[in-house]
Amino acid sequence: MGPFDWLPHAPLEPLHLGWLAAAGVEVAVLRLDRIDPLISGNKWFKLTEHLAQGRAAGATGIISLGGAHSNHLHALAAAGKRFDFPTVGLLRGHPQDTPTVLDLQAFGMQLHWLGYGGYRARHAPDFWQPWRERYPQLRPVPEGGGGLAGARGCMTLVQQARAQLSGLGWDDYHGWWLAAGTGTTLAGLVLAEAGAHRVYGALAVPQDHGVAQQVGALVQTGFELLDASRGGFAKVDPRLLDFIQATEAASGLPLEPLYTGKALLALQTEVEARRFARGTRLIFVHTGGLQGRRGFSLGFGGSNGTESALKP
Structure with missing residues (x-):
């Protein structure tokens, strides 16, 4: 990756x-x-260390979160397409075809819509557990590529x-x-x-x-x-x-x-x-x-x- x-x-x-x-x-x-x-803006720079840490841990791709207009998911999906690694997006709300979402799909990102309550639970200690089990080969990245x-x-x-x-x-x-x-x-x-x-x-x-x-x-x-x-x-x-x-x-x-x-x-x-x-x-x-x-x-x-x- x-x-x-x-x-x-x-x-x-x-x-x-x-x-x-x-x-x-x-x-x-x-x-x-x-x-x-x-792959525009500050998003790539925020992703570089996550990608490096994911590769060191044996991950083959990235799973992350965002909304239907998310710049972070857009840059992540575009990077996955260009550099050939799988991406999964967990989205706030319910399915909608925004220009950003259409791009995510075109770039090959697998999308899951969490609703609003499900998305609010993203800071819960056990939020990532079912997603790690479903996608064990992917590195979870916080909303917006955040963290240290x-x-x-x-x-x-x-x-x-x-x-x-x-x-x-x-x-x-x-x-x-x-x-x-x-x-x-x-x-x-x-x-x-x-x-x-x-x-x-x-x-x-x-x-x-x-x-x-x-x-x-x-x-x-x-x-x-x-x-x-x-x-x-x-x-x-x-x-x-x-x-x-x-x-x-x-x-x-x-x-x-x-x-x-x-x-x-x-x-x-x-x-x-x-x-x-x-x-x-x-x-x-x-x-x-x-x-x-x-x-x-x-x-x-x-x-x-x-x-x-x-x-x-």
Whole structure:
């Protein structure tokens, strides 16, 4: 099961927007959305350690969880298709043919729908036992590719960004800003930074979803979480949509409304409130997820980045 020698490159690009210029704050975007047409965003990095540990334990594939628009399951299924290992998805709710689900099926992922109560039981101590018995050859991976293995897989992002600073004319930076769903990528950045730079997580889910506890189980200091959920996960409002469309028109940076759009809007709020001094330099992580835009009737134009066929 692999491969383990594929380490995609995420370009670091300057972001030019009026509200940043007015505040004297510089932002560069680590474009994880550009690493691959289908295995996109932070999901591959979170999977790498799980794949390595699975291979070491003799597993031949992966079984994991997600919803009907899951970026994690989409990247996992695409990786399984491209690199020829079996994948199984345990899905929240009842069968539905979303664009994501249709892709999962096309990529060869075996799907099981758990309902809503069954999915809520995913944190129970005995949740995985029947699935281990049914699929003994597969490695169970937490929702979103989380846990310490997922965080360790994201540590390489710090090295990738630092290697490109000179191309921006930067000799250093002051912190990171990114959306937080499970907090796994954030924890990986904190581990890699080892206190050198602060990591700010814009919560895509309400604070009662336990992200702070999940992150705190992996790292204790060096980060800050801010509520950017705008009332709940997948809650979309006109202010957010207007911001996304205006940002895309002004900068060409593609966003989606669940993670990157909310995270960048939260950054604008903090910048305009003078949270950051003039001269501050931040790295914004574009965590991908553009395929999930297809599940919303938002009137977005342009490509969602998933048209290319899978190729070895």
